[in-house]
Amino acid sequence: MKIVIAPDSFKGSMTSKAAAEAIRRGIHRINPSYKTVLIPMADGGEGTVDAMMTIMNGETRTVQARDPLGRQISATFGWVPETKTAVIETAAASGLTLLNESELNPGVTSTFGTGELVKSVLDLGVEHIILGLGGSATIDGGTGFLQALGIRFFNKKGQELEAGGSMLGELDSIDSTNLDQRLKAVKWTVASDVTNPLLGNEGAVTVFGPQKGVIEEKLADFERGMEHFAEKVVEHTGVDCRLDQGSGAAGGLGYSLLSFFHPVIKSGLSIIATESSLEYHLKDAALVLTGEGKIDAQSLYGKVPVGIGRLASKYEVPVAVFAGKIEGDLEQIYAEGIQLLLPVVSQPMSLSEAMTNGSVLLEEAASRLMRTYELFTGMGNKPV
Structure with a gap:
């Protein structure tokens, strides 16, 4: 199974490259045979x-x-x-x-x-x-x-x-x-x-x-x-x-x-998508994982996860988004090719603690997602 990992940076915590690597580690903790393609993204901002x-x-x-x-x-x-x-x-x-x-x-x-x-x-x-x-x-x-x-x-x-x-x-x-x-x-x-x-x-x-x-x-x-x-x-x-x-x-x-x-x-996303052949990798992907520090109504103004969702929808590839913080009315977000929003933090903690430990938290969140994915698809009992 091929998984495209294309996150934005988690501002103040991780670059997009570090975030992509953390997600890959989390996936391979569950099943190291999954094929992962890392494409660090950016929207023109930090990272x-x-x-x-x-x-x-x-x-x-x-x-x-x-x-x-x-x-x-x-x-x-x-x-x-x-x-x-x-x-x-x-x-x-x-x-x-x-x-x-x-x-x-x-x-x-x-x-x-x-x-x-x-x-x-x-x-x-x-x-x-x-x-x-x-x-x-x-x-x-x-x-x-x-x-x-x-x-x-x-x-x-x-x-x-x-x-x-x-x-x-x-x-x-x-x-x-x-x-x-x-x-x-x-x-x-x-x-x-x-x-x-x-x-x-x-x-x-x-x-x-x-x-x-x-x-x-x-x-x-x-x-x-x-x-x-x-x-x-x-x-x-x-x-x-x-x-x-x-x-x-x-x-x-x-x-x-x-x-x-x-x-x-x-768009920053389109520049990187072209340079990295993102669409080529999406065509045969089973899943796309992306994310950024905060998901809210402003994410509709062209932020990376929404852009990834729109692009992946062309190929009917499901998209899950990790976020440090999720707030506001998100119905429009789900209408943009995104199937799932996932908070990185799994328990109460301060903002500074979450940002300091962002890489570990993201890795753990990716592992939780893959356990759930395997539970509902039966992939854990099948060769990939």
Whole structure:
């Protein structure tokens, strides 16, 4: 029996590669003869570099960059020298996991560090940048990213504005004369499974703002600031990408990328699926196991397990999803080709304990699933 193992990362606990290996260990504890195919996945967020470097035979490099609050940190990107291709995660320098809950401050958090990573790969002579947009701690419209690459923003008094979501409503003019000229020769691919537009009820502020620290009373203020910023960008570039799919990704960074660099946007899942021949492996699979840290209503906005479910349904392959946390109305999730949602945790424990022991818990959960599978299929008494 062939089982495809294609999880996303469990953010803050395991990379997608580590999660896939844990699931395989759990399966082989029950029956080591099952054939397993490991395809670590990512949606453009945390784990994208690891997943892509695994299938592209690339290397990881670490440089200094600023975190969302401007502090110096070490951040990693992927590099494939043969093709001069770089894979960068917004999460690496601008991610939620870099901040604790008390530090969430969307008024000042910035994507500047992600722009610094782009400058680092420009120094390597990069020709193709694959930029993953998931997991950011920012709603700055990508202003920090653009500032790191040479664009400047001014208020009505001619004062240069600092990065952060609070500055968007003060913007009066944009100066892109110092934009790094090396960017003209770069091919851009944006990896994002978030299809939200920039503005409105499905936009960057309304849908993703609360998890980044925007309190309900301030949502309207941030939305007005984002609307104003968008209008100024349209005036400056002559391009209107406000309604484009993915413009709301990474707190509006998707919008700035579309407006200034005109990238090709693909789902992170589709990029990895193509590179790893995922569909080829699904065609004769008996079961697909995937997962991520949290499953909720937002998972419908293009997260990996839902994408896997939709793809597997083409071949009528059943899909089981492991999750660190499951909440909300999940009926729509089950309508997307997913047959089973399984919590990783089997008993009460703290979040920190669960994340610390994530690999062991996932392995045990995979074993429990396979015992149940064999019970109902009789596979435990049959050759595989």
